[in-house]
Amino acid sequence: MxxxxxxxxxxxxxxxxxxxxxxxxxxxxxxxxxxxxxxxxxxxxxxxxxxxxxxxxxxxxxxxxxxxxxxxxxxxxxxxxxxxxxxxxxxxxxxxxxxxxxxxxxxxxxxxxxxxxxxxxxxxxxxxxxxxxxxxxxxxxxxxxxxxxxxxxxxxxxxxxxxxxxxxxxxxxxxxxxxxxxxxxxxxxxxxxxxxxxxxxxxxxxxxxxxxxxxxxxxxxxxxxxxxxxxxxxxGSNLKTPQPSKPAFGEKRLSVNGLSINSTNPLGTSLCNLVFEVRAGEILGIAGVAGNGQTELFEVLSGERTVDKNMVQLDHRLVGHEGPTKRRELGMCCIPEERVGHAVVPDMSLWENCILSARTRQKLERNGFLNIPASHNFAEKIVENFNVKTPSVKRDVRSLSGGNLQKFIVGREMLQNPRILVIMQPTWGVDAAAAADIHFALNELAETGTAILTISQDLDELIAISNSFAVISEGRLSEPRPTINVTIEEIGLLMGKTSHFEKNEQNDPP
Amino acid sequence: MDLLILILQGIIVAATPLVFAAIGELVVERAGVLNLGVEGMMILGAVSGFAITLESGSILIGIVSAALAGGAAALLFGILTQLLLSNQVATGLALTIFGLGLSALLGQGYSGATVMALEKIHITVLSDIPILGAIIFSYDPLIYLSFGLTGCVAWFLAKTRAGLILRAVGENHDAAHALGYGVVKIRLAALVFGGACAGIGGAYLSIVQTPFWVEDMTSGRGWIALAIVVFSTWHPGRALLGAYLFGGVTVVQLHVQGLGVDIQAQVLSMLPYIVTIIVLVMISRDTLRAKLNAPACLNKSFFASS
The missing domain is CATH 3.40.50.300 (P-loop containing nucleotide triphosphate hydrolases)
Known part of the structure; x- marks a missing residue:
């Protein structure tokens, strides 16, 4: 039968x-x-x-x-x-x-x-x-x-x-x-x-x-x-497995002191008294289910939303009130979750998109004029170092596939030699080979002494690459601790810890 | 007392074109399309309604053709924005300008002519009740139609499966598409309905309110209707209320002018627009409310890429 x-x-x-x-x-x-x-x-x-x-x-x-x-x-x-x-x-x-x-x-x-x-x-x-x-x-x-x-x-x-x-x-x-x-x-x-x-x-x-x-x-x-x-x-081939870097951290690079803000989005989450710091060479992973305040936290860190100047500190400077340009100048590069439309402008070419982010740190602009050859070179360097598949840096960013686009964005920020890198969903929707490349690059960057903050929903990823670990839930952050000691179950409990009751109440229309 | 009744009647007559146009646009926006061409569709309805009524001698035929004209203009907008993916704001503005121009051209031979205005319905007993009869039961059929339309649209959106699908399309067109609903078809249907309503609203001006044709006779009512839709936070009942508020201020200021109060006429004529702006500002101050009610896909182009 x-x-x-x-x-x-x-x-x-x-x-x-x-x-x-x-x-x-x-x-x-x-x-x-x-x-x-x-x-x-x-x-x-x-x-x-x-x-x-x-x-x-x-x-x-x-x-x-x-x-x-x-x-x-x-x-x-x-x-x-x-x-x-x-x-x-x-x-x-x-x-x-x-x-x-x-x-x-x-x-x-x-x-x-x-x-x-x-x-x-x-x-x-x-x-x-x-x-x-x-x-x-x-x-x-x-x-x-x-x-x-x-x-x-x-x-x-x-x-x-x-x-x-x-x-x-x-x-x-x-x-x-x-x-x-x-x-x-x-x-x-x-x-x-x-x-x-x-x-x-x-x-x-x-x-x-x-x-x-x-x-x-x-x-x-x-x-x-x-x-x-x-x-x-x-x-169709073997994967590179990332090696978490040795936990020998340098001085404090980024610290967030008692950050509390209300969300500007009616369906968003307000942040409540966030405290953490990232040291040179450290990769801090922040886990959490989407919509628990990650977007709001990113906006504050990138400078898109300014806050009280004491709340965010880069090295020894208080920068809570500074915008993105100033922060980049000081060495803080950010990679948002939304790639198209937030990280890059889809209808502009690769080299133009390089200028948008790297114009101060790579001197791609002088006295209001663009340094086009330097921008081309910088874009080509990214394409080469990060293995971005594209026929030319003059092509529109729109033409890059998801994984290639993310490699380009990650490359653009990493090659600016940031002192601090904030990266959200580093490998969301990216295929396994490209994800492995990105993890590898993050580790290398941390070894050169950059402080890295990763916000992700992918627990396996965070456990594989981060040295320290915290969970964001309902706009509150758990105490960061070394990744080596945590188990997936513990993290899961932290992620789902608070009930959704509070959030529902806030979200109901008046 | 008589003056009060007169004012109330005046308000209702002044508000009716806005009710039609606003309810139509409300349905369109609930489906996720922003059609800024309301003014153009109204004026096309006004001119064609007037001309056809004059030629055919039948008000009914006139009103039907006004609806057809408005619907056709909206369909044109729909083809451009939904099928050819042109920008909705730009296309809507173009539709307004196009409608104003075309109506002036079509209406050239009709300036100065008049038609018999639509007669009021006389309901035995009810219309003879003192005061109440005059306020409630002494209007032309289109006014009752505008009430019926508001009720039907409210019921349709809240209670029927088709209404739910229409709201779903305006809320998240990608999800609606994934579930197998024809986003473009539904939006085109909503647009044609909205255009027909705007056309009837325009015809009400040229056939009932002032039974003659003048160029640019809508004088910005299409824009007011658009404002009313936002004012109503996309609820039909509140749209009716908004139309009456605007109609009310229009009529009251006319009477104030008539009473010879010492305010310049131009200032008084501005009043309805100023009131509309003030109300809009007050409403949009509560961004949370506006954001929650606004159709999430409003003014976004839909293209079934997958």
Missing amino acids: KTPILLELSEITKTFPGVKANNDISFSIKPGEIHALLGENGAGKSTLVKIIYGIMQPDHGQMFFGEKLYKPSEPFEARANGIGMVFQHFSLFEALTVAENIELGINKEAASKDLNRQISEISETYGLPVDPIQRIGSLSVGECQRVEVVRCLLQKPRLLIMDEPTSVLTPQESHLLFQTLTKLSQDGCSILYISHKLEEIRMLCERATVLRDGKVVAQCSPREESARSLAKMMI
Whole structure:
């Protein structure tokens, strides 16, 4: 007897101008199995699941769902067939309530009158507490994801697609999610699990399909592989592992003394009495779930938002009241989370973008005139040292892919010989090879005596590169301590420590 | 007493074009599109409503064609901004200028002509109630339509699935697209509805309020309607209120002028605009409130890249 197949993909090909995003992809998913789709950014995972969910149509190839030819032209059809999807960047509407969001994500026929009852039924069965009348804007990221999952489960799916679900969760939240997924698969629902986190795939998934450059390069059983061998399949070569630098720190470079401010964004988080310092050669990592005050902290450090001058100190100078230009002059370089539009201007060339940030420290401007040859040289130096793939520094920054763009931005700030570097989400959305390069470069920079502050949501990353460690939660910072002594579980507890009650109250409209 | 009734009636008549235009634009903005061409769509509605009424002799046909004219202008805006991804602010301004120019051209032969104004509905018994009858039950059908429209739009946005989808598109077009809703189609539909409303509002000026055609007769009411939408923080009921506030100040200042109070007429004519600005400033002082209510994707172009 042949094993039943729920979804079969056969020779799926999708071409975009200049790229073959999916090239001849074939694999199948069995009923009730948790199947991993593994690959780096740009390997074609997202395109493939969009094809399965009916957002895009393949150029060639066929799909069979439950042995029948399946050719969705719209997500409605996918949902009607019993395919649900939880998106990586949530498809939620902040100003609407949980119930309204759920109604939008299910087909008309399923949106019956007792929706609220159905929601509470599902949340009880699968341990996913949600409150239908709350606004999404007031929920934490983990809660948002629960809403997405509930929304899918309401349609009693036979296949659930999860696109990088844990990239925004605390370890505890991830753990809860895994329990839900395991229960679902026991109930007979198949799950297509997309991720590049190898450990969780080894823990959760029975089979894996590995994509590289739009092609299937391997099919394996992740439980029989090591994280290292999986990574090798994924990127096709061995990874450099960063070595945390020796904890021999120099003098105090950056100190923040009792920083308290109110957020300017109604849905933001206010900071409350932050105290920390970073010494020369030290890498301080600040962890936390998004929206706990990281954006506000970054604005204050970069000088985009000025505060009382005593609150921020560079070397021996009080600079809380100084703007970004002055701080850069004094040796503080900052790399924000938002790359396009915050770190770089997408419609300007690489060399022009160099001037925007490095004009004082690299003397790319004199008496109001641009030093164009020097800017070209500086840009070329970045491209060379940081292995940025681009045909010319005259190209628009827009043309760089995510990983290349981040390498360019990181390079631009690092090559200015900063005394202090503040970097937010250093490897967000960057593929594993580029991430390893960036980690390596950060370590090297710290060894030359620069003080580095990293704000990230990726715990593995922070543990791998930082010497000291603190957690930001609800706008408060835990006491920094040496990374060597902390465990992932401890950090997770710190991250989820405070309840969301306080925050909700602030966010409710008057 | 009679004067009071007269003023109240005047306010309602003065406010009605604004109600139509503001409610239409409110729906458009809730879908995430900023159409600054309200003034242009109103004046096109005014000229075509007037001309067609005069030619056909039927006010109903006139009003329908005003709605069609406004809708067509909005569709043009929609094609440019939604399909060809032109800038919404620039295109909206161009639409206003275009509408003013085109209406002057079309209306050349009609200056000085008049049509029979729309008659008031007389409801037996109700309209004969003293005072109340005069204040509530003595208007033309379009005024009742404007009330009905406000109610329907409020109900549509708050209670129906289609209304929820429309708000969702204005809130986060990428997410709406990912869930399979046709962002561009929904926005085009909202735009055409908004344009038709603006057209009717314009026709109310030229057919009912002052039953003749004059160039530039909307005199900035489209802009006031836009301001009212912000004033209302995108709630239909408050938009109605805003229109009446502006209409009220307009009529009261006319009566004050009529009473011969010793203030220069120009100063009094400025009043409605000044009041609007003051109210807007007071509202936007509460940025938190404005930010929470404003559709998050307002004035952002949508392009389905994936």
